[in-house]
Amino acid sequence: MYKIGAVGDKDSILAFKSIGIDVFPAIDGKEARNIIDSLAEENYGLIFVTEHIAQHIEETILRYKKKLVPAIILIPSNQGSLGIGMNDINKNVEKAVGSNIFANSDK
Incomplete structure (x- = not known):
């Protein structure tokens, strides 16, 4: 059985611990990569x-x-979203469906 983990700054990932997800605080990219x-x-x-x-x-x-x-799923931190995770979701949906069904329509 696979396990679930969360990597990021301590304040952003600590809540995951309350639902049984293993948390791994990382201060910088090198530590997160490791x-x-x-x-x-x-x-x-x-x-x-x-x-x-x-x-x-x-x-x-x-x-x-x-x-x-x-x-690997990108999530916003406690400092807010950079839009990277949502952009990945939009790309994957467009790849699977053929068009971005989440795109806003002006009509």
Whole structure:
């Protein structure tokens, strides 16, 4: 059975602990990269990563997007959203459906 983890600044990911998700605070991109690589080897199937950390480890995120496991999901931090996670969702929906069904319509 796969485990679930969350990586990011402590204040943003601490709430995940209350619902049974393992939390791994990271201060910078290097630390986050090491944590994510370690989690991937330790049978984590889903890893939530805050957008503020993800922007510093784009190559690591892209490397795992090419693999089935672990799935890396970008989430906003307590400082707000950078729009990176939502942009990824829109791209994946457009790829799967053929058009972005979430796009705002002016009609």
